[in-house]
Structures are given as C-alpha cells and as structure tokens.
Amino acid sequence: MSLYALVGALETGLAFALVALGSFITFRVLDFPDLTVEGSFPLGAAVVAKLMVSGVDPWTATFAAMGAGCLAGFATAFLNIKLRIMHILASILTAIALYSINLRIMGQPNIGLINVPTVYTFWERLGIPSLYVPVVVLAIVVVVCKVMVDLFLGTGIGLAMRAAGANPRMAQANGVRVNLMIVVGLGIANALTALSGALFAQMLGAADVSMGIGVIVVALAAVIGGTALMPSRLIPLLTLACVLGSIVYRLAIALALSSNSIGLTASDVNVVTAVLVAIALYLPGRRFSLARRSGRAVK
Amino acid sequence: MIGIENVEITFNKGTALENRALRGINLSIPRGQFLTVIGSNGAGKSTLLNILAGELKPDAGRVVVDDTDVTSWPVHRRAAKISRMFQDPRAGICEHMSIIENVAIAAARTAPLGFRFAITADIRRLAKERLALLGLGLEKRFDDQVSLLSGGQRQALSLVMATLGHTKVLLLDEHTAALDPAAAELVMKLTGEVVRKLGITTVMVTHSMRQALELGNRIIMLHQGHITVDISGAERASMTVADLLMLFQRKEGTELADDQLLLD
Amino acid sequence: MTKRAGGFAMLFFAGAIATSASAQTVKKVDIITMNDTPQLLEVRDGLLKGLADHGYVDGKNMKVDFESAQGNFGTAQQIVRQFIGDNPDLIVTITTPTSQVAVAATKDIPIIFSTVTDPIKSKLVTSLTHPGGNASGVCDLVPTEQQLNVVKQIVPKLKTLGVVYDPSLDNSRSTVDSIKAIAPKMGITVVESPAMGLNNVPAAGQNLVGKVDAIFVPNDTTVYGAFETLVKISQDAKVPLFTAERRSVERGAIATVGFDFFQMGMATADMADKVLKGKKPGDLDVVFMKDLPNSLGLYINKESAEKIGVTIPPELLRKAAHVF
Numbered sequence: 001m002s003l004y005a006l007v008g009a010l011e012t013g014l015a016f017a018l019v020a021l022g023s024f025i026t027f028r029v030l031d032f033p034d035l036t037v038e039g040s041f042p043l044g045a046a047v048v049a050k051l052m053v054s055g056v057d058p059w060t061a062t063f064a065a066m067g068a069g070c071l072a073g074f075a076t077a078f079l080n081i082k083l084r085i086m087h088i089l090a091s092i093l094t095a096i097a098l099y100s101i102n103l104r105i106m107g108q109p110n111i112g113l114i115n116v117p118t119v120y121t122f123w124e125r126l127g128i129p130s131l132y133v134p135v136v137v138l139a140i141v142v143v144v145c146k147v148m149v150d151l152f153l154g155t156g157i158g159l160a161m162r163a164a165g166a167n168p169r170m171a172q173a174n175g176v177r178v179n180l181m182i183v184v185g186l187g188i189a190n191a192l193t194a195l196s197g198a199l200f201a202q203m204l205g206a207a208d209v210s211m212g213i214g215v216i217v218v219a220l221a222a223v224i225g226g227t228a229l230m231p232s233r234l235i236p237l238l239t240l241a242c243v244l245g246s247i248v249y250r251l252a253i254a255l256a257l258s259s260n261s262i263g264l265t266a267s268d269v270n271v272v273t274a275v276l277v278a279i280a281l282y283l284p285g286r287r288f289s290l291a292r293r294s295g296r297a298v299k
Numbered sequence: 300m301i302g303i304e305n306v307e308i309t310f311n312k313g314t315a316l317e318n319r320a321l322r323g324i325n326l327s328i329p330r331g332q333f334l335t336v337i338g339s340n341g342a343g344k345s346t347l348l349n350i351l352a353g354e355l356k357p358d359a360g361r362v363v364v365d366d367t368d369v370t371s372w373p374v375h376r377r378a379a380k381i382s383r384m385f386q387d388p389r390a391g392i393c394e395h396m397s398i399i400e401n402v403a404i405a406a407a408r409t410a411p412l413g414f415r416f417a418i419t420a421d422i423r424r425l426a427k428e429r430l431a432l433l434g435l436g437l438e439k440r441f442d443d444q445v446s447l448l449s450g451g452q453r454q455a456l457s458l459v460m461a462t463l464g465h466t467k468v469l470l471l472d473e474h475t476a477a478l479d480p481a482a483a484e485l486v487m488k489l490t491g492e493v494v495r496k497l498g499i500t501t502v503m504v505t506h507s508m509r510q511a512l513e514l515g516n517r518i519i520m521l522h523q524g525h526i527t528v529d530i531s532g533a534e535r536a537s538m539t540v541a542d543l544l545m546l547f548q549r550k551e552g553t554e555l556a557d558d559q560l561l562l563d
Numbered sequence: 564m565t566k567r568a569g570g571f572a573m574l575f576f577a578g579a580i581a582t583s584a585s586a587q588t589v590k591k592v593d594i595i596t597m598n599d600t601p602q603l604l605e606v607r608d609g610l611l612k613g614l615a616d617h618g619y620v621d622g623k624n625m626k627v628d629f630e631s632a633q634g635n636f637g638t639a640q641q642i643v644r645q646f647i648g649d650n651p652d653l654i655v656t657i658t659t660p661t662s663q664v665a666v667a668a669t670k671d672i673p674i675i676f677s678t679v680t681d682p683i684k685s686k687l688v689t690s691l692t693h694p695g696g697n698a699s700g701v702c703d704l705v706p707t708e709q710q711l712n713v714v715k716q717i718v719p720k721l722k723t724l725g726v727v728y729d730p731s732l733d734n735s736r737s738t739v740d741s742i743k744a745i746a747p748k749m750g751i752t753v754v755e756s757p758a759m760g761l762n763n764v765p766a767a768g769q770n771l772v773g774k775v776d777a778i779f780v781p782n783d784t785t786v787y788g789a790f791e792t793l794v795k796i797s798q799d800a801k802v803p804l805f806t807a808e809r810r811s812v813e814r815g816a817i818a819t820v821g822f823d824f825f826q827m828g829m830a831t832a833d834m835a836d837k838v839l840k841g842k843k844p845g846d847l848d849v850v851f852m853k854d855l856p857n858s859l860g861l862y863i864n865k866e867s868a869e870k871i872g873v874t875i876p877p878e879l880l881r882k883a884a885h886v887f
Contacts (some may be wrong), residue, residue, distance in 0.1 A: 008644025012637045042555040099759070103730060110659060110733040112686025114667050156412025163404045173352070173391075174460075175408040194479035204640055205667025206685075208660050210731045213634050218637065233444065253638060257630065257645050270633075280532065 001258045007135055009254040011203060013247030014138035018196035019072060019215060020222035020242040021142075022189035027223060028238070029153065030185045032080075034280040035091040037214055039098025040190040042212040044197030045154040046102040049207030058119045062198045069194020073186035082177045090245040095212070102209050109209045118202035134203045141199065143241060145192060150236045152188075161185055167266055221273050222246035251274070300422040300500060301328040301468060306350060306360030320346045321357070322524035331342040333494055333515035337508060342521040344504045348472050351502065353377045363465060372390035378408050382461040384468040386477050388450040398448075403459060409464025429459045432496075433489060451482025455489055462497055467524045469494065469504040475510075487514065508540045520547060570793030577659060590625045590758060590839050593646040595665070596657035599631040600784040602808075602824045606657050606678055609828020610835065617836040632661065633806050643668045653838050655831065656700075656775035657686050659733050666698050673838045676700030677831040678824070682849055691849045699844040700829045703734065703782055705807045705821065706853040707741045710779070711749055713861065714805050717875060718870070719776045723752045725775035725802075726766045729785035729792065730757040740805065764789035765796065772800040780806045780816070790814055797873040798870045812862045813887055819875065822858040 001009075019037055026034035044065040051061035079090035096099065123133045152158045163171035164181035172178050174227055193215075201207040226245020227238050252272055303326040310318045320343045328334055336344050349355040351362060353374040361370045364380050382405075385391045391403050403417045424439070430438035433455045437448075445453060454474055461469055471490065475483035490516055493507065494501050505511055511518050518535060520528035528546055530538070538546075578775035594602045594610065602716050607629060611621070619625040628649065632639035643664045648652050654674045656662040666687050676687060679702050688694035693841050726742060728735040741756060746753045754775055758767035764786055771778055778797060780786050786793065787808075794815030798820035807814040809823035828852060838844055859877065864887040868875050879887060 002645065002648030003642070004648025005645040008641040011644075012640050016637060108733065110685065112663050112684070114663060114686040115689075116686075143633045143743070154416055154418070155414050156407050156417045157414060159400065159404055159417040160407065160411075162396065162400075163393055166396060169385075170391055170393060171404070173372045173378055173383050173408075174404050175375050175411065176404075177375050194446070200636070203667075204636060204664050206660060206663035208636065208731075208733075214635050214637075233395070242619075248635070250641065254641055254645065257642060271804050 001254055004131070004259050006251075007131060008099045010247060011134040011138055011248040012200075013250035014135065014142050014212045015196055015203065016215075016218050017138075017142050017243040017246040018145060018192045018199075018251070019219040020226070020246045021239060022192035022196075023143060023169075023216075023219040023223050024239060024242045025149065025185050025189045025192075026287040027220070028165075028172075028227065030182060032165070032182060032186070033091065034073075034076065034109050034186060034189060034191055035088060036072055036094045036098075036186070037193045038075045038212040038220060039095035039102070040193045040212075041067045041200075041215045042102050042209060043068050043098050044106075044194030045201035045207035045211055046105040046111075046130055046197075047194070047199035049113055050067075050107070052107050052116055052118070052202075053111060054110045054111060058117060058121070058202065061160055062119060062195065062202075065198035066191040069197075070187040070191040072194070073188070073190030074183060075184045076190075077179075078182040079249050081182060099212075101211070102278070104209065106209065111207045112170055112205065113202060113207065114205045116286070119199065120202060137202075138199060141195070145186065145195075146239050146243060147240055151186075153235045157184070214249040217270075217273065218249065219244070225249065300330040300365050301351070301486055302361070302363035303347075303351070303384055303536055304325075304363065306357045306362065306548075308346060308350065308355060308357045319494075321350070322428075323525075324360070324526060326519070326526065328502065330499060330500055331498050332517055334503070334517045334519065335511040335515045336502065336504045336521060337506070337511050338521035340469055343524050344521055345398075345472065345545065346385075347521065348470050348502065348504050350428050350467070352381060352383050352470055353378035378401075379464075379535055380466070381468040381470060382408065382466045384454070384457050384461050384472060384474040386473040388453040388457070388477060391460070392445045392453055395444060397438060397442050398430075398456065399423065399426055401445055401456065402430075402463070405463050407558040409466060410499060425463070429463065430456070432493070433459065451484065454478060454482070454486045458486065462493055462499060466499060469499045469501045471501065471505075473504050473506060476506060490514065508543050512538060512540065512557045576790035581709055588624050588852050590619065590653070590697045590841075591651035592619075592625060592653050592655065593649055594629045594631075594655045594657065594837065595642050595646065595661045596629075596631050597661050598634050598658070598784065599767060600788060602782075602787055602810075603657050603678065603822035605810075606828040606831065609825035609830075610655060610677070611828075613832020614835060617832060619836075619839070636660065636664075641663050641731060652783065652833040653835055657837060659687075661697070662687050662700070666696075666736060670697055672697065673844045674700075675700040675831060675834050675838060675844060677827060678703050678734070680704050680737040684737070685733065685883050688849060690755040691775055693829075693846060694849060695845040699834065699847040699849055701850045701852060702825060702828055703822075704850075704851050704853060705738045705741070705781055706859060707738065708745050709820050709859065710744065710805070711745060711751065711851075713818055714777055714779065714803075714880060715751075716750065717818060717873060718803050718806075721751060723754060723775045725754045725771035725778045727754055727756045727758055727764065727778060727780050727786055728783045730759060732785065735781045735783040735786075739800065742779070742781075742856055758786060761785055761788050765792045768793045768796040772796065772802060774778075775802065777805060780804070780811070782807045782821075789812060794867070797869070801871045803871055803873050804867070809860075809862045812864050815867050816864060817868050817871070818861065818863045818875075818879075819867060820861050820879070821853045822855075822860075826858055827852055830858070830866045863887065 012248050026032045047065040047068045048061045051064055052058055076091045076094040079085045079093055080087050120137055122134045124130050127215055159179045160176040164178045168178045222245035223242050226241035230241035232238055256268060256272055303324055306321055306324045308321045310320055338344050350357050353372055361368055369377050399418055403422050406422055427438045435452055435455055475486050517531035519526050621627045630642045632642055639661055647669050654665055654672055656665045656676045657678050660677045662679055665674050674697055677700055682688045687698055726739055727738055756767040756770045757851050758764045790811055804816045806819050808821045812819050816848045834847055862885050863875055863883045
C-alpha cells in the first residue's frame, strides 16, 4: 500500500468515524436503530455546499450543517414519540424525505466545491502539506467529538440516556424522561453525522445528493466490528473501538484495492464488509465463554 | 399522606372484553404505614399499584401524595416521590451496567445531576453504606455487571435503589414472587429491615397471605375492583391465614377457588 | 581481448539503453468510474480501443488500472488517492463525481474527464477553451435542439413531451433543463417524470401515458438500466419513445440523433493520446461530443415505429446513418 493509499484510508476512515460515533449513540446506547443517517449525511453536505457557494465562510457553514443534522434527528424523534411510529420506520421516513429536501436545498443534484475556500484551506496556508491536511483536521475533530461524547455519557444526563436505552421502564421509574433522552440522543447523533457529511464533501470537492447511499452499512460495520473486537464496558473504549473500526474498514478496502494480485477490486467491498463483520461477531462469542469461566464482567 | 379518592378504571370499555378493574377505591394511607394489598387474580391489585406509580391514569378519581394531586403526573415526574420494585428481577435494574452505575441512576431519581458527573465520591459513599446493610457483599463489587448477580441479589439491590434519597413512598409489586423460596425469604427479611429502619410509607402487593400477615401493619383485600377487607392493629395481629380466608369468604359470600391464595 | 571486451561493453550499454527506453515508454493510465453500468463500461471499452488504435498496448507500452467506486463516494476518494500514489501519466475519470474528486485531489497529475455534461458548472474547469490547470476532457452534452427537431419531424402533432430521468444524476438534470429552455420556442410543453432509482422507472413511464405525445430519455444510466420496460410501455401504450443515444434505439426507441458511449470513449482516447505524448490538459480545449464531426448521426428503429403506428418521413430514412 502506498503512502497515498494509506492517507486515503485514514482520511475517509476518520470522516466516517463521526457517523460511527453517532450510530454508537443511537444503536448501542439508545437501542434505537436509526437509519436517518442515510439522509442526514448528505444533508450536511448539501447545507455546507449551498452555503459555501453562496459566500458563507466554511466554518459557519459547517456549524449550520450540524444544526440541520440535529433537526433531522428531531424529526425522527417526533415521528417516533408523537406519532408513535416504530423507531426504524420513523428513521427511514425521515431519510426518504431528506432525499427530496436535499435536492431542494442544493437546487441541483451536485454542487462542485473545487477552488472554494474550505475548512481545510486555512490549514494549508499554515504550511501543512495539502496531502495531510484532511487527516490532521479530521483527526482533531474526531478526537474532540469522541472525548465530548465520552464525557457526556458519564454525566447525569448521559447516564440517564444509557438507562433509557437499556431499560426504559426502569429509567422512567427512576425519574428519567425517556422521550427527552430519545430526542437529545437522535439530535446529537445526526448532528455528528451531518458534520461528517459536511467535512467529507469539503474534502471530496463536491456535494452530491446520492452521497448517503451505503453510509449506514459503513457506520454499522464500524460500530459492530469495532465494539465486537474490543469488548469492554468502559464507554471511552467502546467509542475508541467505533473510531478504529471505521479506520480499519477503510484500510481493508485500501488493501483490497492495492493488491491486484489477490484479484480483489473495489467491487468486492461489500463482501469484504460482510466477512469483516462476521469475523468480528464470531470472535467475541468465543472470548465471552472464556471470560465467563473466570467470572470477570464482560459485555 | 397518600390519598386515593374515588378511583375508577375500566379496560376495553365498550367491547366484549370490558373489565371494570377498579370501581371506586377510597384509601387513605398515613405516613410510615406499611400496607399490604392482597386479592385473587384480576382483583385489581397491580392496577392499583400502576395507578399509584403513574403507569395508568384513572378514568375517575384522584391520587394525592402529601397534599399534592399527582393524578395527571407521568411516571418520571412522580419518581422523586414514589419509587417502585417490580416482580421481575431484571425489570428494576439495567443488567449490562454495573452496580454502581445502577445506584447512580437511582440516586438521580431524587437528586438529578444534569451535566455534572454521575458517579461522584458522594454516590460511592452512599452506595457503600446502603449496600453494606444487605450483608451480601455487594458493596465490594461496585464495578461488576448486574447480570452476574442472582435474582435474589438483584432484588436486594433494587430494594436499596428504591429507598435512596427522600423517597416518600415505596411500591412493592410482588417483588419476591419470581424468586426461589430461600431468596424470597431473604428479600422479605431485608424488606422488613429496610422499611423499618428508614420509616418509608410502603404499599406491597402480594399473593401470599402469609407474607401479608408477617410484614406490615395493615391489610386490604381487593375483590372485583372493591376493597372488601381492611384490617389493622390488634385485629390484624391476632389473625392467622385460615382466619383471613374465612373473613374473605364471609365478606364476599363466595367459595374461594383461587389456589394461589391458599398455597403458602 | 579488448575488442571482445569492447563488444561486450557495447552490447551491455545497448541493452541498458534499450531496457531503459522501453521502461520509459510504459505509460501508466489509471481509469476510475463512479458506477459500472453498461453505458459507462462502453466508455471504458471505447477508451481502450481508441488507445489501442493510437498504438498503446496494455502490458507492453501501457499499463492500465481500472476501478469502479460502486456508487460509494468514500471508495471513490480512496481510489483517487491510490491512483495519485501510483504516480500515473494520466488519470481518466468517467462521470462527473469522480472527475470532481480527482480534480480536487491533485493539481499535478494530468486528468482527462469523460461523460461530464457541464464542466464549468461542476467546477472542473473555469473555461472551455484553453482551460489551464491539469484537467480537460470530453462532454456528453446532448444537442437538445437537434433532438427535439427529430422528434417533431417524426411526431408532427407533438404538443406535450414527457421526460423520464433520474433526478439525482447531474447530467440528466442539465439535459432536462436544456430541453425545458428550448421547448417553449418550439411550442412544446414538457412534463417531467422523475424516477429515483431503477425500480421506479416503469412507474415513471406509466405516469406519462395518456398525458404526453412522446417520451424522451436523456443520457441517464439509471433509466437505461431498465430501458426494456420503458420500451414495452411505449409499445403497449403506443407512445413514441426517443432517446439521446444510439444503443437504446437498437433496444427499441424510435430514433435519436445522438452519439454513443463507445464513441465517447474513443474521443476520450484521442485526448488521452495527446496528453500521453506530452501535451498538458490545460492546453486542450474541452471537447463536446455533439460538435465532433461524424459523431452525430440519425439512427432510426423502423420496427419500433411500426409497432407504435408511427410513420417515419421518407427523407429522414434516407438521411439516416443507420436504420434498425
């Protein structure tokens, strides 16, 4: 694998790690299968692109994109809580609606972002070689977001959210406003996803309405694979597993791309994903039975 | 301090399955009283508890706790005043979280921490103190997952969790019914001790006439949505299970065919 | 002895020069496409054939690496990075999104794009002539005015024209906008029938039956993926079907005055050849397929026309480059 391919894997892995963090909050903490991300990822890209070509500076545009993602999360929460639509369906409905909304926001299916000042441009001017800028910026963003999520889940509200996902009836009986936890959790998760979309689009050079396709699979591969390979009850380790999972996934793709001798191409990515996740799910099953015998607590 | 005034509730109104579960319950429970509720299946015991807890809203009537009308309050709002133990040992705790995390959640019931860190030194101190009372060694296993505990241990933990903070009312929903006899015995003993020590107003639903006589100081019996028996004090102290049964039959004029009430 | 040593030395040097010369002349060409639908693969095939015609043989003096991103933008980014690491002599990008990714990722490696409709709008170049920078390429902008003329000639009573397309494809969006701009001047009203994804194509077609006098399909890989169903609808409901490209006429559309994807691949090869011979893409004007001589030809499917009950004017049949 060349240095460039490694950089490519790191930058895409880090960009999607934010989606993995968001999916960790919804799928693992809240026990709410949230497919909104297929819509909120391109929403982030759409909002940031439209604002940037209209002259807004990239930082404000990126924050606006996060806000939009948060609203998307609220929409799913509304459908689930007020209209009593099953969680997975509610999220799919929002994702479907977002497809048309994103087209409307952009006004066209694709907006080019080449030669437009991005959040990365600033760092390039600092003298960092442009090849490494996205990796550096994304690494900082991912670390900050991960630490904030870790800290949040250790607060009173964070613990309440974990209880709401683990045992809603018990949580309620202990004063937790379960519905509020769902709203907050979905808001945070989709804000992270939209942030991911916004940063990704600026790195890619374009926002495209079909960018969301396959995002959920990537996020789940990262969450499931990552946490299964690194079983732990400690939240900071679990979120680390999600981030690493996202990067490892991209490294696997990079390997598949660069090893033409094995005969794998990018088209085989889906099979690679399935195999990775299967292995990741199988291994802890064996580890679990070992740890059980020694009496230590394992998730 | 708990007042239940003219509470009525009907399920599946207007259909073939219509069930008038509670038909005008009037009950006043003074502070510190330990009330046991017995009755056959479908008598309305769990329904009464659910209405007290807030999981059900009555069709008519009020629930008043310490002069505050809480009838329309949802579960989470009442939680600061009213805590509850469930029959299923898995229902009152979060299995995949640790003992200390569970205690922290319960502590937040009466003292929410918001954005401050949940597991503070104070919480640890409180947890150690209260768990030690159980005599089960749980205070030495803070970071163990609750899934490692037996049913009896979990209910004991739930008991501690339900009595943290300035809880005013403790609801016990057949909380030993799913345990094996030894564990049930233990949890009952602990219940008696904890309630006595902390003086919390308690309402316990049970199938067991023996438990009803052993714990608490007042028994009410529900039958078809009404309170048919209400005994306390000396009258109650002198009763046996057989006496209780005869009292029931006399009041209702029916042959008691419910096995569950007899067994035990 | 010295003569022999001298002889060996000469052989040695000759060999060294020969190998280094041949090493120098192996051109690395990396090709990326967003999807590997049949039309886009035709572009690649045309490109490879065109390169072969120019004398490049894969394995001998050219090494080709072809990758499809399978519709996944993350993978596209990784492929482009991988290509850059390869240090190729040329990157060829098929479809707009991959072109954008490549242009954003490198300002040094020459890029020739293909199957792009509006390179200025997509921010690939700032000018169509002598664009500067490291990118230029071949555009598939549909000659909508000529297409509509053909449609009107075959369906003289044309008042309402339906368009089936995938709204998520930039190329199609541009073509539809172009049609909507010229249609009023020709007295035609346009009815859009978007199909988001392959499965919605039949419904999008059905939706137009009874509302329009003819249906037009731009160069839309989604719709082409389910083209046979549209042909069936067109024949069953007797609504004339027109497209922007040739193969689809073979598959059952009535007519087009378009080019085909294979040709576009070959035109791309011509530009690629210039770059491989040393020209900078920035010095090459952007090429539009519709402006290339001999690229636009009238293709007619008489059988389809007959099935629908439409008569092709004889002068069109005579002008046609090919009649199916």
